[in-house]
Amino acid sequence: MNITDLSGQIFGYIPLGDIVLYFTPFNLFLLSIVLLFTIFIALSNTETQVEARFGTLQDREVKVDKSEFKIRRFLAIVCGLATAGAMITGDLFNFMLFTALIGIINIGLVGAVKIVDVLDSAFQYGIIAMIATLPLFGGAAIILAATGTLSLLELSNRAASPMVSFGSILIMAGIAGETGMAPFYATKAEMFRTPGSPFLLIIHLSSLLVIVRAVEVLLIIN
Amino acid sequence: MTGAEVLVPDVVSPTVVAIYGPAVIVGLLTALIALIGIAFKKGDLTALILTDIVGLGMLIIVAAVSTDLAEALILPGLVVELAEILVISEILMSREMRKTGKNVKLAPFPFSMNMEILETAPTFFAIILIAYGSFLTGFTGGAVAGVGILFYVISKTARGVPLHTWKGVGAISGMGWTLWLVGFVVLFVAPQLWLLGLSMSSFGILIKVASKVGLVGIIGREEFKRKR
Numbered sequence: 001m002n003i004t005d006l007s008g009q010i011f012g013y014i015p016l017g018d019i020v021l022y023f024t025p026f027n028l029f030l031l032s033i034v035l036l037f038t039i040f041i042a043l044s045n046t047e048t049q050v051e052a053r054f055g056t057l058q059d060r061e062v063k064v065d066k067s068e069f070k071i072r073r074f075l076a077i078v079c080g081l082a083t084a085g086a087m088i089t090g091d092l093f094n095f096m097l098f099t100a101l102i103g104i105i106n107i108g109l110v111g112a113v114k115i116v117d118v119l120d121s122a123f124q125y126g127i128i129a130m131i132a133t134l135p136l137f138g139g140a141a142i143i144l145a146a147t148g149t150l151s152l153l154e155l156s157n158r159a160a161s162p163m164v165s166f167g168s169i170l171i172m173a174g175i176a177g178e179t180g181m182a183p184f185y186a187t188k189a190e191m192f193r194t195p196g197s198p199f200l201l202i203i204h205l206s207s208l209l210v211i212v213r214a215v216e217v218l219l220i221i222n
Numbered sequence: 223m224t225g226a227e228v229l230v231p232d233v234v235s236p237t238v239v240a241i242y243g244p245a246v247i248v249g250l251l252t253a254l255i256a257l258i259g260i261a262f263k264k265g266d267l268t269a270l271i272l273t274d275i276v277g278l279g280m281l282i283i284v285a286a287v288s289t290d291l292a293e294a295l296i297l298p299g300l301v302v303e304l305a306e307i308l309v310i311s312e313i314l315m316s317r318e319m320r321k322t323g324k325n326v327k328l329a330p331f332p333f334s335m336n337m338e339i340l341e342t343a344p345t346f347f348a349i350i351l352i353a354y355g356s357f358l359t360g361f362t363g364g365a366v367a368g369v370g371i372l373f374y375v376i377s378k379t380a381r382g383v384p385l386h387t388w389k390g391v392g393a394i395s396g397m398g399w400t401l402w403l404v405g406f407v408v409l410f411v412a413p414q415l416w417l418l419g420l421s422m423s424s425f426g427i428l429i430k431v432a433s434k435v436g437l438v439g440i441i442g443r444e445e446f447k448r449k450r
Contacts, residue, residue: 107309107310123314133280133303138283
């Protein structure tokens with residue numbers, strides 16, 4: 001499908017050698033959401049979760065200490081920037097790399113919590129993410145073999161062949177595993193249950209935007 | 223999948239083209255074998271080690287394309303795989319530390335080597351490896367030279383390297399890294415100066431990797447000596 005039909009007119013390119021970043025109204029919309037949220041994260045403090053107790057009227061505050069807070073904020077900003085990169089890239093393999101990077105950072109974000117259930121689900125999400133890199137990168141490689149190019153701007157002009165469709169199906173499976181779509185959403189939802197929002201919201205936002213952009217990419221290719 | 227439609231230049235021999243379909247199938251089969259292994263032997267550590275084989279399947283499918291671009295794509299795939307293994311193993315150790323309540327160092331050095339080569343050959347090997355690595359340049363050259371430095375540092379038991387030497391080595395490593403990045407920017411922005419960009423990036427990454435690996439060796443040796 002033509003990029004202009006799908007996302008609006010192309011405003012411009014930033015060609016970094018092989019990898020061309022391109023801007024359309026759709027991309028810019030997603031990019032601005034991500035950058036806005038990243039700026040919010042950079043400027044915000046962490047929350048303090050308040051838990052009620054049985055038997056008394058006092059509440060218990062669950063806080064994140066300062067060094068952990070700083071590391072988490074840094075990782076959340078990097079996750080936001082990786083999502084921003086994934087939104088505007090015009091190279092298929094580059095998009096897969098950003099998606100895998102987002103997956104790794106999501107695990108790192110919850111790596112320092114002291115709750116065993118969260119660490120359990122982070123471990124299981126990590127295993128699924130590792131398994132999902134096979135269809136993710138393998139699908140991109142099959143599309144490279146079938147068409148000879150990885151550039152989205154070039155792929156939009158070609159008709160889809162069965163090999164390209166097979167590669168797209170593999171990419172869909174890889175995105176589903178990496179971003180935590182069904183049926184892998186259970187672990188990713190459990191990773192969230194730790195003090196330290198609003199940074200942890202980047203976990204959900206990055207997955208959401210990557211899924212939307214992945215649908216656009218697959219429509220461009222086919 | 224024989225008769226898979228792939229885009230093939232005329233210079234490629236038909237044998238190579240015919241191998242592509244079977245290569246992709248082999249990659250998928252490798253991943254299937256690994257997943258069956260995970261299903262049979264349950265256990266978190268086993269699952270982690272066996273998912274690395276799934277990553278190997280991914281490398282097989284990427285390498286099956288057999289062009290220069292595919293070779294360039296293998297390195298990011300490998301790096302992503304490595305990073306994921308590191309992150310997940312740290313999560314596993316974190317979880318076990320929380321569960322059992324014990325605290326262990328996240329990078330232990332299991333050292334007690336009693337090999338003759340560590341006494342008779344360190345200087346010679348180190349010089350050969352560093353010279354070869356400097357001649358190679360690039361990432362591989364940096365790794366070879368770094369291994370030379372590492373070997374020398376581990377085998378010699380002299381102690382007492384002053385702290386500013388370590389910091390100096392770290393600073394040199396950072397500057398080498400910056401040189402590498404600037405070299406790449408030169409290649410993008412001014413392609414007619416390609417030789418300058420190539421030299422800057424290859425020597426920069428050589429310095430960076432060699433001093434990084436050597437620094438790991440020095441820190442590791444100091445940590446090890448502190449236990450005795």
